[in-house]
Amino acid sequence: MADLTITASAVLPGASAALAAGTAGETIVAGKAVYLASATKKWMLADADSVTAEARKAVGIALNGASLNQPVGVLTGGDVTLGAVLTAGQAIYLSDDPGGLCPLADLATGDYVCLLGLAKSTSVLTVDVQFPNVAT
Template sequence: MADLTITAANVVPGAGSVIEAGTAGETLAAGKAVYKAAATRKWMLADSNSATAEARRATGIALNGAALNQPVSVLKGGDITIGATLTAGTDYYLSDTPGGICPRADVGSGEYVCLLGLAKTTAVLTVDIQFPNVAL
């Protein structure tokens, strides 16, 4: 398998999801895994094999596209229609492609494990981010 192919226009938060508004620190697309940079307080693409420790820990999923310094909404927990086809019951992780989301089988050696959530259905991901700070 590979990273999810996400249709940005189909990314929709579920009722009761935890959402935070902020500012993009780079160009972001809806459905990409992101983290908030401590120095700038801006949202950036997360990456499981980044040389920067902070970038290896996703803290949300972008709900809209945004260019540098534009507003962005980020889902931090709860259900999200991710705009891709999921396998119900499968766990999904941050990938080694900046912002990418992949199934567990695609997390490779040297990558840091960052669980993003579990597929509730073939369209809905229940986001509950867990980061043990452990590399495979």
């Protein structure tokens, strides 16, 4: 398998969603996994094989697209519709492609495990980030 194919225009938070807002530190597309950079206080794309430890732990899912220094909303917990085909019950992880979401089988040796959440249905992901800080 590969990263989930997300339809950016279909990314929508559920009623139970925990939300955050801020400024994009780079170009971000809705549905991508992001983290908040401590040095700049800007949202950046998370990456499971980044050399920067901070970037390996996603905080949530971007709810809208944004370019550098534009506002971006982030879902940090709860349900999100991704516009992607999910398998109910499947665990979804941070990919080694910046901001990407994938099943566990797509992580390569040396990638850091960051569980983003579990598929609640074929269209909804329940986000509950778990980061044990261990590489595969």
